[in-house]
Amino acid sequence: MKNGKTFTSIFIIALVLSLLMFSANQPSASACTLYLGKKIKFDMELSSNVPLFHPTKDSYFYPGSPKITKNLEVINVGDVPFRICMFNAIFYEDVYLATGLQIEIIELGTGKGEKSHLLYNGILNNLGEGVEVNGKRAIPHRKSVTLQISVWMPETAGNEYQGLSMTADIAITVCFPPAHHRGNK
């Protein structure tokens, strides 16, 4: 009988743990899940729903053109802290243009002497395959982090990019746990 009780206890513990881990694996734009027995919300929002970049309000790119810089705020509207952990992009139309553009994404400091942190600097096209990054700050509930996104065409770009135009959806992923241990790709 004693053995029976032991087995039952182990079974219940294993079942609870497995349920917890299984539910944690369900990504969602508004993820409501169980976290250590408590129902929590893991959710973020972007400050702007309108496209950041457009030639009518910015300018056209050309070799050596100045950086076009936009700020995007990532807001924690969930219950647990997160970090920026990945960028992805999907390109449409003249996708070749993505190979001729550079992008730099900086996590800005909070203005209290905190330094900005470079998350990514490279060819825009690389975002198409996803780029893992190490967000510096764990963003707590109701706080935000500002991403400074700059795009430009290097001087080395050639005539092959003349007149190309593309649209890009840029995805930002935040992750839990907030521990700063994720590696860069």
Add this chain to the structure above:
Amino acid sequence: MGINKKILASVFIIGLLAFGLGFGTYSYFNDTETSSGNTFSAGTLDLKVDGQDDGGTVAHYSLSNMKPGDDTGYYKWVLKNDGTLSGKLSVNFSVITNNDNGLTEPELACDTTGGSHPEGELGQYLKPGIHPDDIPDDVKPYVTIIERNDTEGWFIAEVSAEVDTGGTIGWGPKGWTVPSIVISQWQSGPPHPWGTPGLNGFGGKTYTYGTLDPGAEIAFFFKVKLDSNLQIWDGTKWIEVDDNIIQSDSVQFDITFRLEQVTP
């Protein structure tokens, strides 16, 4: 083993499997949001010459069958920036090729170059510009000389009305028949030991208009003429030459129009 123990063992194994399933699919919480519809466009630089695209940016020229006193009249090309970026517009003259095309009997008396290419003389007598003093009196009120170099023998002037200052090159509104920005070369002595450089002096040179904005148009003008009485500078003074020296001569050159990206 009793039935109860078997049941408990089964329950334990099922629990263990369930734990393994949960552990095996463990991953971090994550959330993704997308900034959609960002548009990136590379600009264009597209120079149209007289409405033509590729191939129209080079004009091939051959001047022949000319005689003393001839004036080519203005050649004119309308240049349009049909792109989306501002560009720096310039025109380049290739090396001027002079051909003797053989020696006629009258030419033999004064031309000792043998009559074969490239020893023609026409290029050095074709005048692409005039001296400021030679601007016609009725035209002078409309002409403002903005830069002048007597050593090198050239001036740049602005012309406020559609009047002809004389043989020259320059830029002007596309509706005009003469340039409104005149670049005139008149050199008549040292440092050129052979006197006026003539059209030969244009060989390899580039003349820049400035910035041509998207959609903007400007015309480039060019003409040369021969004096009625050909002269050459001997290092100290002008001397007469036998006009027959240019008989049957011709010159060939290319004019290349170029629109380059403006560097910020």
